[in-house]
Amino acid sequence: MxxxxxxxxxxxxxxxxxxxxxxxxxxxxxxxxxxxxxxxxxxxxxxxxxxxxxxxxxxxxxxxxxxxxxxxxxxxxxxxxxxxxxxxxxxxxxxxxxxxxxxxxxxxxxxxxxxxxxxxxxxxxxxxxxxxxxxxxxxxxxxxxxxxxxxxxxxxxxxxxxxxxxxxxxxxxxxxxxxxxxxxxxxxxxIELDKFRFNAGVRQKTRQELSIADDTFLIGHVGRFMPQKNQTFLVDVLADLLPKRPDTMLAFVGDGPDKSAVQQHAIELGIADHVLFLGQRSDVNRLYQAFDVFCLPSLYEGLGIVAVEAQVAGLPCLLSDAVPMEADVTTKSHFLQIADAKPWSEVLSNLTFPDRSGHVNGDIEEYxxxxxxxxxxxxxxxxxxxxxxx
Structure with a gap:
């Protein structure tokens, strides 16, 4: 122009x-x-x-x-x-x-x-x-x-x-x-449902690319770094979880004005080596395969489509109680308050993992x-x- x-x-x-x-x-x-x-x-x-x-x-x-x-x-x-x-x-x-x-x-x-x-x-x-x-x-x-x-x-x-x-x-x-x-x-x-469905081969390859060991517990989050998404809270959750599960890593996908503040918060808590900042990615569908759980601690959401994407990939989801119930398309997500990190770390420490290879039930087809x-x-x-x- x-x-x-x-x-x-x-x-x-x-x-x-x-x-x-x-x-x-x-x-x-x-x-x-x-x-x-x-x-x-x-x-x-x-x-x-x-x-x-x-x-x-x-x-x-x-x-x-x-x-x-x-x-x-x-x-x-x-x-x-x-x-x-x-x-x-x-x-x-x-x-x-x-x-x-x-x-x-x-x-x-x-x-x-x-x-x-x-x-x-x-x-x-x-x-x-x-x-x-x-x-x-x-x-x-x-x-x-x-x-x-x-x-x-x-x-x-x-x-x-x-x-x-x-x-x-x-x-x-x-x-x-x-x-x-x-x-x-x-x-x-x-969304393109087939693009997000679980694939064991993609999971293995993507974790290798990220240098994530098979026995590492990988928490995932996708969202722009801004106050609404509340990423610093997830760092607090990780800090509370690590004494119980020292094998845990937290991966952030996205970019935005609050990224440096979240990075600094992880440094101040002494857990920066357990946090990955993967940036803005065009292969988010592959990253969902590598995660073991998905967390969305937003202060508010119109829906929270990333939670739907994560469920299509077969991931258990922890969502803030400010995320609409409509986002729980499998009726299996955990909705938690964001006043305290401890309930989040407790759920994560006791989490059982579903078989992700089967068909995901729920209202997925609507999306x-x-x-x-x-x-x-x-x-x-x-x-x-x-x-x-x-």
Whole structure:
């Protein structure tokens, strides 16, 4: 991109109107994803994009210009476009650019994935005359993060003002944002189930790559390093567990602003040699195979799709009681309070390990991306038909 088109996609209007085999243009949906920094929400949107029938529906991505992990080459190769816009922290520029883009590109559907902040792009979409405006709740809130929570509480009353359609990743997330009596549709954070199912050969190879001995007890966690994910608590859990199980290692997968603080906490407790920081990985499915247990001590979650992924891999899961019960797709997960590390270390020290080679029972199939991508396609098509009728 050239400097004078930094906030615009370098494509012509004809580029945006490729036709499918029936001679019809695919429905183009503007996906508002905010900052793409390797977090869970953008992963969910990209997963749907990879599996939806793109001859019938195409995604364009509106991302904050300070995003650090935009899969632009992949999006372009799949037929989509990336539009970089000012972040919402610059509200006048942000709104002006959104209205300009929406009028220029004439999207019929705008799908906002930024929770309470959706009020900003959806108000601009209404101003620009976009007929279908989707607000998608992917999260809730919990203790801590005072400034962020204050903003959420201030914006939540406007959650139902601008959308014409409401989606949520779970019933809990939908009720939190839109209200218990609100009309919303749950769109599961679906995944490639076969990609995550247990494979003994992959487990052995991955543990060798990580230099993890067969008899080492490996605790796994996947998540961006930020206050919500509460990783320092897991370090406290490890410190309490090591006297009982000195063969334990803790592996963190992800990146983020709190990573150095978590590393420092492990050093201060004298257990840094029992902690692995594996960084942002594209092979998380393989890492689940190497783990013996999965822990998610979040302060809040809209769902906690990583817990679902871990269960598909046959892992026992310890989840905070702030994670929605809907995440327990096998009905075998442990839900624990995060006020004290001792109950977590006690469960871990007494944990029995299931046979991971068999079929995982539960509501796993609900999270099949192949099935859910078709369902989302039908929803977009029905919404588009509704526009044509009017």
């Amino acid at each position: 050239t400097s004078d088109t930094n906030r615009k996609c370098l494509c012509t209007s004809s580029d945006l109107h490729a036709v499918n085999a029936t001679g019809q243009e695919p429905i183009r949906v503007a996906q508002i994803v905010g900052k793409m920094v390797g977090g869970g929400v953008e992963s969910v949107v990209m997963n749907y994009y990879r599996h939806i029938d793109r001859t019938k529906v195409q995604f364009d991505f509106l991302v904050d210009e300070d995003s650090t992990r935009v899969p632009e080459k992949e999006i372009t190769s799949l037929g989509g476009h990336v539009f970089r816009i000012p972040p919402y922290q610059h509200p006048i520029r942000y709104r002006h650019e959104l209205i300009r883009l929406m009028r220029e590109q004439q999207w019929s559907i705008v799908h906002s994935n930024i929770n309470t902040l959706s009020v900003f792009p959806l108000s601009a979409a209404k101003k620009a005359g976009v007929p279908v405006r989707i607000a998608h709740s992917h999260s809730t809130m919990g203790k801590g993060e005072f400034a962020k929570n204050a903003m959420k509480l201030a914006l939540r009353p406007f959650a139902n003002v601008y959308p014409t359609v409401r989606f949520a990743c779970s019933h809990y997330a939908g009720e939190w944002l839109f209200g218990k009596n609100a009309d919303f549709t749950v769109i599961p954070n679906a 099949d991306i192949e099935k859910q991508a078709v369902n989302l396609l039908v929803k977009y098509k029905d919404l588009f038909k509704g526009i044509k009728k009017h």
